[in-house]
Amino acid sequence: MDLIIQGQPAELEWLRKEIDRELGPQAQLEAVPSQDSEEMNEPLLVALIVALGGPVIVESIKGILERRYQHLEEIRHLDLQQRESEMRHQYEMTELQLRLADGEGEERRITEQDLEDLAADVA
Amino acid sequence: MERRPHSYVDPVTSCVHLTLRGGDDEFDGLLGAARSSPTDPSFKKGLFAYSHRVHRSLLRHEWAHVLQLATYPALYLRAARSARVMVGPGVFLSTNPDRYPLPLRFQMDAEWQLSSMLSTIPFRAVVGEHDIRTEVAKSNVGRGILTERDLLEEDATVFQYRAEISGPGLGRAYRNWLREQPRYSRLFSFLGLHFGSADAALRLLPVMVRAAFRTTRPLESFLKIFGTIMHEGVDFFVDVPTDEDLEDLFLIDLRSKLGAVTADDLSMQKPESGDPQGVIEEEPFLSLIDRFPQLSISPLSNLDARGATGKGGLAREALRHPERFFDRRDPEPREDLLAYWPPAMTISLDHPDFPRGATLLALSPLLHETVVPGLDGRTYAEWTQSVLKNRMLWREVLAGAAGVNSRCPHSACGYHESGLCHGWMTVPAKADDCEFPQFLSLITKHRLSTDRTALEPAPELEA
Numbered sequence: 006m007d008l009i010i011q012g013q014p015a016e017l018e019w020l021r022k023e024i025d026r027e028l029g030p031q032a033q034l035e036a037v038p039s040q041d042s043e044e045m046n047e048p049l050l051v052a053l054i055v056a057l058g059g060p061v062i063v064e065s066i067k068g069i070l071e072r073r074y075q076h077l078e079e080i081r082h083l084d085l086q087q088r089e090s091e092m093r094h095q096y097e098m099t100e101l102q103l104r105l106a107d108g109e110g111e112e113r114r115i116t117e118q119d120l121e122d123l124a125a126d127v128a
Numbered sequence: 129m130e131r132r133p134h135s136y137v138d139p140v141t142s143c144v145h146l147t148l149r150g151g152d153d154e155f156d157g158l159l160g161a162a163r164s165s166p167t168d169p170s171f172k173k174g175l176f177a178y179s180h181r182v183h184r185s186l187l188r189h190e191w192a193h194v195l196q197l198a199t200y201p202a203l204y205l206r207a208a209r210s211a212r213v214m215v216g217p218g219v220f221l222s223t224n225p226d227r228y229p230l231p232l233r234f235q236m237d238a239e240w241q242l243s244s245m246l247s248t249i250p251f252r253a254v255v256g257e258h259d260i261r262t263e264v265a266k267s268n269v270g271r272g273i274l275t276e277r278d279l280l281e282e283d284a285t286v287f288q289y290r291a292e293i294s295g296p297g298l299g300r301a302y303r304n305w306l307r308e309q310p311r312y313s314r315l316f317s318f319l320g321l322h323f324g325s326a327d328a329a330l331r332l333l334p335v336m337v338r339a340a341f342r343t344t345r346p347l348e349s350f351l352k353i354f355g356t357i358m359h360e361g362v363d364f365f366v367d368v369p370t371d372e373d374l375e376d377l378f379l380i381d382l383r384s385k386l387g388a389v390t391a392d393d394l395s396m397q398k399p400e401s402g403d404p405q406g407v408i409e410e411e412p413f414l415s416l417i418d419r420f421p422q423l424s425i426s427p428l429s430n431l432d433a434r435g436a437t438g439k440g441g442l443a444r445e446a447l448r449h450p451e452r453f454f455d456r457r458d459p460e461p462r463e464d465l466l467a468y469w470p471p472a473m474t475i476s477l478d479h480p481d482f483p484r485g486a487t488l489l490a491l492s493p494l495l496h497e498t499v500v501p502g503l504d505g506r507t508y509a510e511w512t513q514s515v516l517k518n519r520m521l522w523r524e525v526l527a528g529a530a531g532v533n534s535r536c537p538h539s540a541c542g543y544h545e546s547g548l549c550h551g552w553m554t555v556p557a558k559a560d561d562c563e564f565p566q567f568l569s570l571i572t573k574h575r576l577s578t579d580r581t582a583l584e585p586a587p588e589l590e591a
Contacts, residue, residue, distance in 0.1 A: 007271055018310055025307055035314050037269050040248045040277045043210065045193045046136030047186070048281070048310045052269040106270065 006108065006127065008066060010053045012101040014039075015084035017050040019076060023069045024055060028062060054106075063124040070101065070117055134478065135186055137193040139203065140210040141512070141519050142425040143472040144190045146179055150477065154178055159479055166486035175488050179475050184459060188291045192284035192450075194470040195443045198428035200341035201408035201416065203280075205394055206247070208420040211515075212396055213240060217522055221572035225585035228574070231530040231547040232583070243399035247276040253351055255322055260355045262348070274315060276347045281312035283337040286330065287447060291454035291461075299326025319354075323362045332357065335371050338447065339378035344389055344403040352385060353378050371448050383407050391415035424471040424512040427498040431467060443468050471495050472512050474553070484535045485555040489513070517553070517567055524551035538562070542576050548583075 010020065017036075024032050033056035038048035057063050073080065105123075106112045115123070134147045148155070158178060161171040180187065197203050217234050236244070250265040250273045265273050289305055290297055303326055306313045319329035336357075340350035356378075357365055368374045389406035394416060408416075410433070417429045432443040442465055446453045453462040469492045476487040495508035503511060530547035532539075538559035543549050552564045569575045574583040 009269060011269065014310075021310070035271055035317060036310065037273075037314070038281075038310075038312060040250075040268055040275050043140075043244060043247060044136045044138055045190075045277070045280060045284070047134060047189075048312050050310055054269075054271050108271075 006057045007106040008055045008057050009104040009106055009112070010055070010101055011051060011104075013084070013099050014050045015080050016073065016099065016101065017053055018083050019073060019080045020069060021050065021053055023072070024053070024066065027065055027069060028055075031058060032056060032062060032066075033058075057105075057123065057127055059127055060124040063120055063127055067117065067120040067124070070120075135183070135190055137190050137197075137470075138519065139193075139197060139207045140214055141472060141516055142194055142197050142207070142423070142428075142470065143474060143512075143516060143519075144187070144194065144470045146183065146187075146190075146473065146475045147478045148175075148179055148183060148475065150178075150182070150479075155477065155479075159477055159482060162477060162482055162486040166483060171486075172488050175475050175477075176490060181459070185288060185292055188450075188454070189284050189288040191470060192287035192447065193280065194425070194428070195287075195447050195468060196280060196283065196341070197425045198432055198443045198468065199447065200338070201413040202341045202344060202346050204413070204416055204420075204423070204425070204429060205344075205403075205408070206400060207423055207425065208396055208416070209400060210244065211420075211423060213244060214519055214522055217525065218518065218571040221574050221583070225573065225587075227577070227585075228583045230580075230582055231528070232525055234526060237399075239399045239401055243401050246400055247280075250275050251347060251351075253318070253354070255358070260351060260358065262351055272318060274318065274347070278312060278315045279337045279340060279346060279350055282315040283334045283447075285312050285316075286334045287450050290450040292456065294451045294454050294456040296451060297330060299328070299330045302326065302330050322354075322358065325362065325366075328362050328366050331366060332362075332374070334447070335374045336378065339375050339382060342379060343382055343386060343405070343407050344394075344400075345386075345405050348405070349382055349386070352382060356381050375448075379407060388412075391419075396420065421501045422511070422515075424495065424508060424515060427494050427508055428468055428471065431494065439464070439467065467494055469494070471508070472516060474516075483555070484553065487553055489516070489553075518571065520551035520553055521548075521568070522551070542580050546576060546580060548576075 010017065021034065021036055024034055028034075035054040036048070036050055037052040037054065039051045055062070055066060057066075103115050103117065104112045105115050134149060135145065137144050155178070158171065158175055161168065161174065165171055197207060213236070217232070221228070248268075250268045251262050252265045252270065252273050254261045254263065254272075268275065285306075286302070289302055299320065302316070303320075306316065316329050316333060319333055320326045323329050323332070336350055336353045339353060340346040343349040365374060365377070368377060387406045388409050389404055389412060391412040393404050393406070394408070394412060414433055417426055417433065420426070428443060432440055434440060446465055446468070453465045471492050471494070473490045474487050475490065476482055476484070491509045491512060495512055498508050500506050500508055500511045525548060529550040532545050533550050536544060536549065536555050538544060541559045541562065543565060548568060549564045554563065556562050565575065569586050572583065573586055575586045577584045
């Protein structure tokens with residue numbers, strides 16, 4: 006079962022680093038870059054895919070998602086690095102979109118709170 | 129909110145566009161010079177040097193894309209078609225004098241539209257026990273999904289890595305390097321997973337991409353090669369001693385499955401979706417370069433394919449073996465590769481106070497030395513400047529640009545609110561000095577109506 010996280014590139018980049026640091030290869034983390042033009046450009050993340058292999062991973066992901074509010078300054082810095090300066094503004098956290106993919110082509114939207122129940126389900 | 133990357137290569141113009149980040153004293157000094165004396169040669173030299181020193185690794189990645197454009201037949205073919213699409217609106221307007229209300233709206237033919245987006249269509253490769261199926265995916269977001277862009281980006285990423293370490297590298301080290309910052313990595317992950325070896329994925333990935341882009345259907349060909357490897361066993365291919373032999377092996381396999389296309393099969397008059405499937409051999413590729421020499425990448429393609437011993441073939445060699453051209457202790461590449469420098473680069477600073485008109489345009493020496501066939505002695509350097517203006521202009525118009533040009537201070541100018549000049553790069557100090565109106569009239573045979581709401585014919589410019 007995969008968790009698909011969609012959000013702003015800077016938040017996703019912060020999450021990518023945290024998930025990689027905390028879970029390493031067991032998260033089977035896949036970073037999805039934007040590919041909406043014919044130009045060949047540096048990657049701008051539009052989604053992360055994490056394999057929910059067990060309750061420990063689910064709990065870790067939940068903890069990382071919660072922690073992101075405490076790292077607003079760090080994420081704001083990543084945002085400034087990624088956007089053109091005339092768009093600079095006070096960075097505001099956005100609501101992440103979470104979806105659960107069962108590997109058979111089915112997906113459903115979930116909330117951060119749902120991750121609690123999910124940890125028990127995958128145990 | 130739309131995000132623009134800080135660096136990208138436009139396959140139509142082969143131009144590398146860089147918007148530099150900074151914050152150090154040198155950046156601040158350059159910003160000051162951009163505001164006070166943007167035409168001063170020392171500012172331009174300083175900006176060029178800064179981009180090379182601070183963003184060296186990124187530049188090498190973009191350079192790899194330019195080498196791909198010069199040597200991968202499928203990319204050259206696609207760029208030629210995109211260039212045809214690019215000039216389409218100008219050609220249409222110049223041959224159909226009429227009154228066109230603003231903002232301009234153009235509708236691309238559905239088949240051409242599809243063909244222009246082929247590189248971004250997501251596919252899922254389903255690896256079964258006995259076969260590999262591919263299916264078009266609903267979105268780019270999902271595990272195991274690949275696009276052609278992944279192939280090109282990760283080929284360039286491997287190039288960047290090998291140039292940085294000046295060696296072929298190891299799979300595990302490459303994986304760690306990928307994690308340092310956002311980098312394209314899902315193709316490498318996909319191959320690593322199915323080959324069961326990061327070393328094998330690193331070794332085979334760029335060779336598979338090179339062979340795939342010698343065909344008219346790169347992604348399908350890539351997956352065919354992948355299928356062959358899975359069927360025969362990855363060890364057999366990893367044991368092939370050289371990348372050149374490996375590439376030949378993949379091409380023999382593709383030829384046996386797909387056949388080859390002739391030069392006559394590859395027409396600019398029809399969209400890519402109409403191409404027959406097959407390997408584009410060297411002769412049809414050379415014919416393609418000759419039949420469509422207007423591309424700015426053409427001099428590089430010619431040099432690589434037909435250059436004298438010691439000068440030709442270096443683009444292909446560099447893509448195969450970046451470590452032969454880059455030494456991690458030396459910031460400069462091997463001197464002979466400089467002939468293959470990107471045809472054009474724009475460099476600007478990522479700061480709200482950077483005047484857009486101060487953007488540096490750097491053209492490669494090769495373009496200054498080479499004459500465009502059939503253009504009365506004009507060099508590629510002159511021609512490329514015109515191509516870039518066309519490209520920037522129409523890209524913005526076709527993307528739906530409308531209303532005030534916020535990058536230009538000349539609000540009294542008739543074109544300021546027309547939505548036509550959003551892509552115009554050079555903003556002069558005085559509105560009367562702006563070359564945009566003249567350029568637009570030249571390529572469209574139209575001008576802004578006196579009530580500023582439409583384009584109307586300019587009879588004095590019609591041939």
